[in-house]
Amino acid sequence: MTDNGADSAEIGIEITLGGIVQGVGFRPFVYRLARRLGLRGTVCNRGDRVVIHVAGPGARLDAFVAALTAEAPPLARVDQVSRSVAPMPEGADFRIIESGAGTVSVGVVPDIATCPACRAEMADPKARRFRYAFTNCTDCGPRFSIVTGLPYDRSATTMAGFAMCPDCAAEYGDPADRRFHAQPIACPRCGPRLWLEGVDAGPGDPIARAAEVLLRGGIVAVKGIGGFHLACDATQAAAVDELRRRKRRPTKPLAVMADAATLARLCAVGAAEGAALAGPSAPIVLLPVQPDAPLAPGIAPGQRQVGMMLPYTPLHHLLVAAVGRPLVMTSGNGSGAPQVIDNEEARTVLAGIADALLMHDRPIARRLDDSVVRLAAGRMRVLRRGRGLAPLPLALPEDFADAPPVLALGAELKSAICLTHGEKALLSHHLGDLDEPGTADAFEAAIADYGALFAHAPAVVAVDLHPGYHATRLGTARAAALGVPLEPVGHHHAHMAAAMAEAGWRRRDGPVVGVILDGLGFGADGSLWGAEILVGDYAAVRRVGRLSPIPLLGGDAASREPWRVLLAHLDRALGRAAVDGEPSLRPVFAGRPVATLRAMADKGLNAPLSSSAGRLFDAMAMLLGCAPGRLSHEGEAAMALEACAQADAAPYPFVLRENDGLLEIDPAPLWRHVLRDRAAGASCGAMAGGFHSGLAAAFADAAAGVARRAAIGAVALSGGVFQNALLLQDMTRRLEGQGVRVLAPAEVPANDGGLALGQAVVAAARHLG
């Protein structure tokens, strides 16, 4: 590089960068960039920022600053850059200096799928890490799953017990090496080891021996990044059925891992989906399965889509390559318990399920389930936020900058917590269902874990309005213990606020209309909501519309047995005599205690009224024969109904009327039409399609009308039912067609997994006043 004399006068500047700039190889990147441009100075971590002190000719400094964002490492996200004039740095070259004492780094990044360079190295017979199952570098490898404390340093990870060999130490210390300061750096000489347990002890490569077990139709427990998986050959029906039997998981879909070439043969992969699969977070992506794909039918019964993922650790790459077939990779746990992360626990809990255990000696610090995403309405949407995504911070709208720190504890199922600090929100990884003791323990531990790791001292604790949720009780006790205010937040208000916050809706942007289609949640009036139209902002909402309520005959039993909600809907729509007199319904209710349930409805005996949208899906799925009378997992009926629905079917009618200022969306006419079409032999796909488009049309029209009358330009779509891609797509199209902006969550789950974010921003907004 040459400069003419006028430009070569050296000046000194200080640059501070914020965002995701630590633990992602940012300092070595700065080092290499500065060397390339012939600049001298220093770079270090300070707090959660990177500070660069640099001197050189003005034009080159400009190029340097521009390249800091333009060429940043793949895992970095530079949100803020500030530049100021500073004294000249000492020294003639560029150096990386250690963080000052007392500096707390908050830069914890998610676990990252194995990068191409590491994969190439593993495939090279001459390389030190040929076929090494724990190969990683600054661009890839375990992060959040091995962190035990901060600052992020090898001694504060589960790699602390592995002393680096001289070769690794040299790479670690060399700023020009791609493993410079890669904390989990390892090699076959000094790093974690792999072994196989449970089959006849003997020599041989554990990967090859595990592959033999799998090819024979056996089940292998595989210790991965965030926990154990249970694996079997996804092409062998008997193996899949046996896994389901042993795991006591009758119908819930199983995820499949395959190499990129195999995956492309099994599924139709679009551009956005392909990018998600191959991205650093390597989630499970729901993908349409090719009709002739050689996958066992038991993998996702009744579904058109299967959850697919690519191998994301060296161990997975080796195993998938050795088997040469797609593998079922489902979370390794006993029934009603969280995923196993500990070797000893695996030996007791998983030994009864797996024929062999593929183990290693790098401890897992934190249980991280695989993330799940799907394409819906033009974007990849997170259904479960776990490994690879947590703990990426979410940026809140700018006018939350002065908010007090909030701890929000979410709901009962699909639990996750959220910590806010000014305009940053940290939505935790998926923690599971809190009616399971092991999960409840882990939930309490996660509150402490996140609080300590991110040095978070809540000034407010936010919880759901439901008095019976474990998280509500826990939050109430915690607020009292901390002496900080408790902020109970309505379930559907929180769903709506989560959508607003993710979309960057500012507090000063005013009210939005919310269409919240959900299973069930405690409403502001103490009744059970489930399909509501709300108007309001972060601080408060009022309900302006709802689906006509029905009694949930048997409470939660109505959520497990769709025939109960079908009976309630049909009785309401047609009257009992007509239901009894309809011959085509006889097989549906034969042998079921219909008279008892009706008596419960009459007496108000465990028959709370609810406007649940989820239960409407259940009822329809039951009538169309897509769902069994008793579900074996949550969402089973709704997923089956979506899977069989044709897009663009003519909508079934709903009635829209107004009662005391409350819009009521009444599905009564729908049932008459479906019964007529069913008798005429209409296909399940047409009827399920007509149901989807009818529901979308009814709520889109009602919401658009509300928005128009109130002069509001945006509608938030949230709640668990919006995991349904067909419904989200249709409603988005209808609303946007009426000139309304749609706010629908994508980075956070629309289901209860995103609820804590909504609770947090509602609590923050109320305390900002």
Next chain:
Amino acid sequence: LAHGGGGSAMRDLIDDVFLSAFSGAGRAAPEDQARFDLAALAARGDRLAFTTDSFVVDPLVFPGGDIGKLAVCGTVNDLAVGGAVPVALSCAVIIEEGLAVELLRRVVGSMAQTARAAGVSISTGDTKVVARGACDKLFITTTGIGVVRAGLDVGIAKARPGDVLLVNGLLGDHGAAILNARGDLALDTTIESDCAPLNGLIDTLIAAAPGIRMMRDATRGGVAAVVNELAEASAVGVRLSELAMPMRPEVQGFCEILGLDPLYLANEGKILAVVPANEADQALAALRAHPLGREAAAIGTVTAERPGRVTMETRFGGERIVDMLVGDQLPRIC
């Protein structure tokens, strides 16, 4: 019965109902209070136990009992689970105008019969008739005194890790019978209330397990409420076994249809006892030898882990939390 109970015909009628039923129960002369010989009481123990409860069940008569039997059993059992020998009860009755005299006779008759069976006297009482709508048919309040055995000190905070939880029989019968009777639920069932005085059974239990830590009758809120209170007060975990819960298949089926958790159903003849592990076998054997304990079972253990929390191993080998109920059994599935 007519309101304005001052009239003498009315007064006579009511007096006749109660006096004829409770005669021979120790009412020598119509004084305003019952009187007890302290020395006689002191000979039976070292502390006085004193408890009261009001009974407002609907319907008044149900399979397996009526409000009168319930009113005696409830208070006798509340005394007995404290380790006390029940001595005497009082009985205060509020009657809604229009209640049939025959029904009142029946209820009072079963009070007397149950008291006799339990070996307690109904020593004092009061009746009021109120206007229609001022109460619902019939309310009964019973208050009881008993004497606590010297040296016996049972309590909700006394459970220790390793202890064993026992129940004396089939769970949920009372709650299911009442709901069924109230609901006219079109169910073909013969479930009857388990309503029974348990002082005799408890005598046997204490004799067999002198180290007994705690007893409670599992009434409102069922087994779940008692066990949660116990876990909280003793700062211990409790692990229940669903398979070990003695329960009629009929009650199980009833709960499945109604979507209720049988652990929360009320019982009126069941105690939950915590005994040290080394006395568990003999305690269980003693319970089973008693007519009211034939289906007794060990249903769980006390643990050091998870203090304050009650968990249950499910029929299918899973594990779930058994919570203290807040209000009704509110649905939670979202």
